[in-house]
Amino acid sequence: MATTFLVPKNNAATTLNGDINNSVTSxxxxxxSVFPTTYPFHITIDSEIMEVNNNNTGTNTLTVxxxxxxxxxxxxxxxxxxxxxxxxxxxxTAKAISDISTAVNTLEGCVYPSGSTFPTGSTxxxxxxxxxxxSILYEYDGSSWIPLYSIGAMTVYVDSTDGTDDRxxxxxxxxSAFKTIQYAINQIPPIFTGNVSIYIAAGTYAESIGVVGxxxxxxxxxxxxGTLIAHDAENQIMDGDGVKGATTSQxxxxxxxxxxxxxxxxxxKFTSGTNNNLYRIVDSNTTTDLILVGTTLSAQPLTGxxxxxxxxxxxxxxxxxxxxxxxxxxxxxxxxxxxxAALTVGLNAVVYINRCWFNGSGFLFYSQRRGSxxxxxxxxxxxxxxxxxYHCENSLCEYKSCKVTVTNGTGLTSASCxxxxxxxxxxxxxxxxxxxxxxxxxxxxxxxxxSPYNIIRHLGTGVTASTxxxxxxTSANVYTDNTADESATAASYGYID
Numbered sequence: 028m029a030t031t032f033l034v035p036k037n038n039a040a041t042t043l044n045g046d047i048n049n050s051v052t053s054x055x056x057x058x059x060s061v062f063p064t065t066y067p068f069h070i071t072i073d074s075e076i077m078e079v080n081n082n083n084t085g086t087n088t089l090t091v092x093x094x095x096x097x098x099x100x101x102x103x104x105x106x107x108x109x110x111x112x113x114x115x116x117x118x119x120t121a122k123a124i125s126d127i128s129t130a131v132n133t134l135e136g137c138v139y140p141s142g143s144t145f146p147t148g149s150t151x152x153x154x155x156x157x158x159x160x161x162s163i164l165y166e167y168d169g170s171s172w173i174p175l176y177s178i179g180a181m182t183v184y185v186d187s188t189d190g191t192d193d194r195x196x197x198x199x200x201x202x203s204a205f206k207t208i209q210y211a212i213n214q215i216p217p218i219f220t221g222n223v224s225i226y227i228a229a230g231t232y233a234e235s236i237g238v239v240g241x242x243x244x245x246x247x248x249x250x251x252x253g254t255l256i257a258h259d260a261e262n263q264i265m266d267g268d269g270v271k272g273a274t275t276s277q278x279x280x281x282x283x284x285x286x287x288x289x290x291x292x293x294x295x296k297f298t299s300g301t302n303n304n305l306y307r308i309v310d311s312n313t314t315t316d317l318i319l320v321g322t323t324l325s326a327q328p329l330t331g332x333x334x335x336x337x338x339x340x341x342x343x344x345x346x347x348x349x350x351x352x353x354x355x356x357x358x359x360x361x362x363x364x365x366x367x368a369a370l371t372v373g374l375n376a377v378v379y380i381n382r383c384w385f386n387g388s389g390f391l392f393y394s395q396r397r398g399s400x401x402x403x404x405x406x407x408x409x410x411x412x413x414x415x416x417y418h419c420e421n422s423l424c425e426y427k428s429c430k431v432t433v434t435n436g437t438g439l440t441s442a443s444c445x446x447x448x449x450x451x452x453x454x455x456x457x458x459x460x461x462x463x464x465x466x467x468x469x470x471x472x473x474x475x476x477x478s479p480y481n482i483i484r485h486l487g488t489g490v491t492a493s494t495x496x497x498x499x500x501t502s503a504n505v506y507t508d509n510t511a512d513e514s515a516t517a518a519s520y521g522y523i524d
Contacts (some may be wrong), residue, residue, distance in 0.1 A: 180221030229340030252342030269328035300332035321428025451477030467496030491522030
């Protein structure tokens, strides 16, 4: 509740116009106009203090509160009789000073101390830790400082070679960075009030990272960036026109002197021309052309345009996105799992994947009930595992401009009412045999779309549907070298349009 301060006024003094006893509350003075007409204010007559709640300047009458020695209204002074002509003065009394002091102390207690070095904490103490790239409000719980929420955007850096995991680091690259990715993620408070960016230096991080319990106060994101490393020279120059791409033809870049498949499954970035800053996965390359995966380019690549081929320099083990964790974006990472799922997405969680390589022998992607995985411009390779992407129980997923390679089993599988959109992707079998590109089961749905069309090739069966599963939009698929392109089990209500 706001403090009601006593109203001050300089040089406010007059005299009594008549004697008063020790109980009257209407006091006639010679000139009440010298006093304020806003209330309350305190007057002093002889040694008695009274609180005025009204000033009638027409009758020169001051109305005061009961003269009962109240500690606040009378400041503990005793009621007394006073003679006509006694001085009536508005003084700055002890209560006026005390009220201001109390308010200031309260205000100071609400202004959190801040700085780059944590103070000695006491239980319940708040402190804003401010270093380059972030400001976070902490509370001391009696043994340690607990992050409450960030103040604005956060930017932190990780370097496995030169970094150090403590709260004074993470402010810049190299020796100023954190050492581990998980420590950097753990510095994000439960509530973040601006976009969070984590930049990870090249290196192999033997970490299984998890993003758990981070809630934005608005439409803010957590973005985790790896480092790409140029494969051969940067800004290579095209010496002939390439292909923009169309519904049934892939985009391409033309340059003589390439080694066949030297750049296969790596990432190309256009560094000039109309397509500047566009990324694509290289599907394959001849000695003169790089064939690209993904949606048609903005324009035909022309002679003189430049490009750089990148490999992934930041390698981690697995990623877990916890239940209801949204707004997570992964960029430029290689996730190289052995047996566990490379990426697990919890209930109602959403993760966006951009320009990444996921590789492993188990499930690459596993989305739980109502979880969403959205990989774009990424390479997904299963070495010995049975399923690249497994989506279950109302999952909503989207693959755009990705290349999926299948060594054994199935590329992408949906089950239990999940929905998966495949847009301008390549699904490529390695050993063919019984491999399947797309499998829809359990009243789930795949929708095929995009320009160019999805390319499904070198598989035992390109697309299957059974037990209520359906695959639609297959006219947007190009099938090449499959034992069977499509197989729908009508007896169990599988459907392929």
